[in-house]
Amino acid sequence: MSSFADTTFTPPERIRNFCIIAHIDHGKSTLADRMLQLTGVLEERAYRAQYLDRMDIERERGITIKAQNVRLPWTVDGADHVLHMIDTPGHVDFTYEVSRSLAACEGAILLIDAAQGIEAQTLANLYLAMEHDLQIIPVLNKIDLPAAEPDKYANELAHLIGCEPEDVLRVSAKTGEGVDKVLDAVVNDVPAPEGDADSPARAMIFDSVYDTYRGVVTYIRVVDGKITPRQRIRMMSTGATHELLEVGIISPEPKPSEGLGVGEVGYLITGVKDVRQSKVGDTVTAEKKGAEEPLPGYREPKPMVYSGLYPVDGSDYPLLREALDKLQLNDAALTYEPETSGALGFGFRCGFLGLLHLEITRARLEREFNLNLISTAPNVVYEVELEDGTELVVTNPSDWPEGKIKEVSEPVAKCTVIAPSEFVGAIMELCQGRRGQLGGMDYLSEDRVELRYTLPLGEIVFDFFDQLKSRTRGYASMDYEESGTQASNLVKVDILLQGEPVDAFSAIVHRDGAYAYGTKMATKLRELIPRQQFEVPVQAAIGSRIIARETIRAIRKDVLAKCYGGDISRKRKLLEKQKEGKKKMKTIGRVEVPQEAFVAALSTDGDAKEDKPKGKK
Numbered sequence: 136m137s138s139f140a141d142t143t144f145t146p147p148e149r150i151r152n153f154c155i156i157a158h159i160d161h162g163k164s165t166l167a168d169r170m171l172q173l174t175g176v177l178e179e180r181a182y183r184a185q186y187l188d189r190m191d192i193e194r195e196r197g198i199t200i201k202a203q204n205v206r207l208p209w210t211v212d213g214a215d216h217v218l219h220m221i222d223t224p225g226h227v228d229f230t231y232e233v234s235r236s237l238a239a240c241e242g243a244i245l246l247i248d249a250a251q252g253i254e255a256q257t258l259a260n261l262y263l264a265m266e267h268d269l270q271i272i273p274v275l276n277k278i279d280l281p282a283a284e285p286d287k288y289a290n291e292l293a294h295l296i297g298c299e300p301e302d303v304l305r306v307s308a309k310t311g312e313g314v315d316k317v318l319d320a321v322v323n324d325v326p327a328p329e330g331d332a333d334s335p336a337r338a339m340i341f342d343s344v345y346d347t348y349r350g351v352v353t354y355i356r357v358v359d360g361k362i363t364p365r366q367r368i369r370m371m372s373t374g375a376t377h378e379l380l381e382v383g384i385i386s387p388e389p390k391p392s393e394g395l396g397v398g399e400v401g402y403l404i405t406g407v408k409d410v411r412q413s414k415v416g417d418t419v420t421a422e423k424k425g426a427e428e429p430l431p432g433y434r435e436p437k438p439m440v441y442s443g444l445y446p447v448d449g450s451d452y453p454l455l456r457e458a459l460d461k462l463q464l465n466d467a468a469l470t471y472e473p474e475t476s477g478a479l480g481f482g483f484r485c486g487f488l489g490l491l492h493l494e495i496t497r498a499r500l501e502r503e504f505n506l507n508l509i510s511t512a513p514n515v516v517y518e519v520e521l522e523d524g525t526e527l528v529v530t531n532p533s534d535w536p537e538g539k540i541k542e543v544s545e546p547v548a549k550c551t552v553i554a555p556s557e558f559v560g561a562i563m564e565l566c567q568g569r570r571g572q573l574g575g576m577d578y579l580s581e582d583r584v585e586l587r588y589t590l591p592l593g594e595i596v597f598d599f600f601d602q603l604k605s606r607t608r609g610y611a612s613m614d615y616e617e618s619g620t621q622a623s624n625l626v627k628v629d630i631l632l633q634g635e636p637v638d639a640f641s642a643i644v645h646r647d648g649a650y651a652y653g654t655k656m657a658t659k660l661r662e663l664i665p666r667q668q669f670e671v672p673v674q675a676a677i678g679s680r681i682i683a684r685e686t687i688r689a690i691r692k693d694v695l696a697k698c699y700g701g702d703i704s705r706k707r708k709l710l711e712k713q714k715e716g717k718k719k720m721k722t723i724g725r726v727e728v729p730q731e732a733f734v735a736a737l738s739t740d741g742d743a744k745e746d747k748p749k750g751k752k
């Protein structure tokens with residue numbers, strides 16, 4: 136155990152700041168728990184499985200969304216050290232948060248499952264860590280598994296980061312074998328933080344979390360000077376000033392301290408109630424005699440993917456608004472504004488960092504607030520230039536301009552896929568079908584390939600991931616990163632029911648894919664919408680040009696058909712029931728559409744199967 140009192144300043148030369156980069160399930164939480172135990176921060180008794188992943192959804196979906204950051208004492212050769220473990224979110228949508236967590240560290244443990252090898256997301260985060268000049272400590276986990284192939288993957292790692300295979304540490308986070316060596320390596324290999332203790336305070340916010348009882352808890356890494364309790368601080372991006380109510384460290388529970396000095400990591404509480412007042416990447420300084428220049432790298436969170444969220448039961452609308460208000464307290468990247476849809480009623484147009492962010496938000500709304508939601512097909516942000524020179528930013532198909540369009544730009548992403556080499560053909564076929572351009576291909580080992588594609592982001596947000604999984608039997612992993620925009624021939628496809636456009640189904644697609652989208656939606660709706668008493672054409676159109684058509688044939692649904700004889704009360708009951716059912720119908724023109732038809736038509740489940748290449752299982 137360290138002889139440094141937990142709560143006083145630590146000299147920078149005794150501090151090591153590191154994070155763990157790992158793929159989902161490669162054992163990051165288990166390793167972190169093991170480290171807490173080994174350093175005595177968490178007693179065996181209190182050992183709680185995956186102490187660091189607190190949110191339910193994280194646990195269920197097996198992903199780490201928000202960081203928890205712990206101080207660990209560790210002694211090497213008689214010298215006491217303080218290690219700060221900074222937890223990084225693992226998923227692509229949170230790349231910016233990952234980059235800020237990395238910026239708070241001098242070193243990173245690259246943790247790889249010895250039975251699986253490196254995956255695309257890990258590779259992307261590794262490159263990010265290398266860009267930040269972090270010292271990389273390569274570690275193979277799960278060496279206790281019979282299926283582990285440490286020699287093979289040690290070679291793979293050595294090749295990737297340019298070290299010798301013998302330098303790759305081998306551990307079992309489960310049994311604890313080798314974990315002490317990892318802590319030693321952190322002390323020996325990771326450089327101590329550098330900073331100017333006499334300069335005005337500058338600390339970087341790398342995470343901020345809303346806590347119901349305490350308001351926003353902000354995690355910081357001090358770069359210069361020091362932060363002490365009872366001082367007033369300024370957020371450099373907005374100039375807003377706050378009184379510091381508490382400064383402290385996490386070990387593993389929050390403990391107030393005398394302050395944080397150069398290189399130290401801890402939290403601060405100011406009483407603000409909304410994470411947007413304490414943004415990731417921002418610089419904290421003193422209100423008086425503060426720093427003049429903020430730390431580099433701050434960026435406003437920018438939504439990349441938009442979708443409409445609607446309550447299935449229209450009367451839940453106020454509840455949805457309240458729920459979004461609450462979620463936003465803890466999520467600076469979530470944006471929303473009210474919108475109305477002829478088909479779906481009142482809802483919100485929401486902006487997300489990416490698809491996973493959308494899914495998590497939706498799952499939380501449904502679970503934590505007991506809401507039943509429909510989400511419209513996600514779309515990205517388009518820049519449209521009209522012939523008269525007007526420029527528009529379109530985040531919603533319904534805002535697509537009617538006028539003559541000169542040019543449309545769409546965002547593109549650099550996408551990395553790692554998969555066993557037998558799937559290269561299937562992956563290429565998928566990416567090419569999605570307007571992808573191959574940037575390069577490398578063999579990581581004999582049988583594993585890394586493919587690099589540039590793809591329109593709009594193609595990725597539309598069930599690309601499901602497709603990739605189904606074509607590679609779940610073996611591929613992928614990551615993407617936005618990478619500018621490109622001009623494209625995009626059009627808006629409307630879906631019409633009896634000549635009336637149904638706004639919820641409008642989509643912006645590439646001209647070459649318009650027919651396929653139109654036919655798919657028209658066929659789906661023909662199957663989902665019950666027959667009416669008259670014939671209903673389902674059409675897909677670009678502007679006024681019809682590109683596909685299906686027909687729902689006419690029928691009268693005779694609920695009394697099963698009633699023999701003249702039992703009038705029974706008849707009435709059935710008619711009442713039919714009336715009740717009709718309440719759940721939306722009327723588009725004269726066509727009655729059950730709510731379930733919208734839900735089913737908007738879900739992409741099942742599409743993956745349809746789209747599968749022939750001859751493959």
Ligand SMILES: Nc1nc2c(ncn2[C@@H]2O[C@H](COP(=O)(O)OP(=O)(O)OP(=O)(O)O)[C@@H](O)[C@H]2O)c(=O)[nH]1
Nearest residue numbers: 159160161162163164165197198199277307308309
């Ligand atoms: N056999 C074996 N299993 C391990 C080892 N380390 C972790 N596991 C298991 O691997 C699974 C995933 O471990 P986690 O620690 O939850 O993985 P993670 O990377 O933190 O996953 P996320 O939090 O979802 O990102 C769990 O079932 C662990 O028990 C190990 O060294 N050996």
